[in-house]
Amino acid sequence: MPAGLTIADMTVRFGAQVVVDGIDLTVAQGEAVGLIGGSGSGKTTTALAVLGLLPATARVTGSITVAGGEVVGARARDLRRLRGRQVSFVGQDALTALHPLMTVGRQVAIPLRRHRGLSGRALIMATAALLEQVGLPARTLRAYPAQLSGGQRQRVAIVFAMASRPALLIADEPTSALDTTTQAGVLDLLRSLSMRGEHRTSLLLISHDIAVVSQVCARLVIMRQGRVVEQGATTRVLGGPTHPYTRELVAAARALTAVPGAA
Numbered sequence: 155m156p157a158g159l160t161i162a163d164m165t166v167r168f169g170a171q172v173v174v175d176g177i178d179l180t181v182a183q184g185e186a187v188g189l190i191g192g193s194g195s196g197k198t199t200t201a202l203a204v205l206g207l208l209p210a211t212a213r214v215t216g217s218i219t220v221a222g223g224e225v226v227g228a229r230a231r232d233l234r235r236l237r238g239r240q241v242s243f244v245g246q247d248a249l250t251a252l253h254p255l256m257t258v259g260r261q262v263a264i265p266l267r268r269h270r271g272l273s274g275r276a277l278i279m280a281t282a283a284l285l286e287q288v289g290l291p292a293r294t295l296r297a298y299p300a301q302l303s304g305g306q307r308q309r310v311a312i313v314f315a316m317a318s319r320p321a322l323l324i325a326d327e328p329t330s331a332l333d334t335t336t337q338a339g340v341l342d343l344l345r346s347l348s349m350r351g352e353h354r355t356s357l358l359l360i361s362h363d364i365a366v367v368s369q370v371c372a373r374l375v376i377m378r379q380g381r382v383v384e385q386g387a388t389t390r391v392l393g394g395p396t397h398p399y400t401r402e403l404v405a406a407a408r409a410l411t412a413v414p415g416a417a
């Protein structure tokens with residue numbers, strides 16, 4: 155199956171500091187892969203490298219291909235074309251992703267117009283259909299981001315990111331700012347988007363929380379101190395982690411879910 159994302163022997167340095175150290179990671183077309191690691195393990199740096207958004211002080215070696223196109227060493231113009239059309243991003247805080255003074259409808263219309271060439275009535279219908287797909291009522295079109303709840307805003311940010319039908323969606327801690335119930339709704343949405351076969355968008359879901367990622371992804375990649383220490387099918391990693399760090403993560407997740415008296 156052609157890859158949505160292939161990272162091969164990628165290293166990122168800031169001066170003499172190596173923050174990502176020769177990692178290999180593949181997300182096949184339509185596959186959902188979880189990237190897990192503690193604070194400072196290099197997850198966000200990896201995401202920014204894929205998006206071509208690392209600061210100029212970073213030095214990237216190796217190869218990153220998104221839908222077959224090379225990112226490392228690409229010209230700024232080509233990177234701009236890649237972002238939005240081929241690779242999209244959802245972060246932790248939807249408020250920073252959305253324009254505060256523009257209605258949801260007008261914002262979601264931007265990628266539909268720009269990347270899918272829609273206009274007029276077709277544009278309005280497509281915008282409403284996308285919001286409906288993620289469980290938001292039609293009146294959300296006329297709302298401003300500040301008038302929505304955190305969970306609704308994150309749904310809008312996901313719609314915005316998916317509207318261009320990208321080959322790859324990177325979601326970096328998309329639920330960590332949400333309460334547990336809202337978190338479950340947004341995870342359900344990501345799961346249904348990643349399972350919906352029609353556009354074959356690949357998903358790279360980044361989190362420090364193995365329990366969260368395991369709900370959505372069939373495959374897990376565990377990072378520690380800039381290196382991939384283990385990767386494999388979610389069921390295998392959870393059932394029989396091989397690296398001591400993964401064992402720690404799995405044990406901690408089990409301890410958290412084992413609520414006393416809940417049996």
Ligand SMILES: Nc1ncnc2c1ncn2[C@@H]1O[C@H](COP(=O)(O)OP(=O)(O)OP(=O)(O)O)[C@@H](O)[C@H]1O
Binds near residue numbers: 168197
């Ligand atoms: N612009 C930068 N200049 C120098 N060092 C940086 C820069 N950005 C990140 N780093 C360093 O790279 C390392 C990895 O950071 P990164 O943000 O990728 O980790 P992370 O796994 O996403 O952690 P967190 O979950 O806390 O966001 C850290 O040691 C960080 O200090």
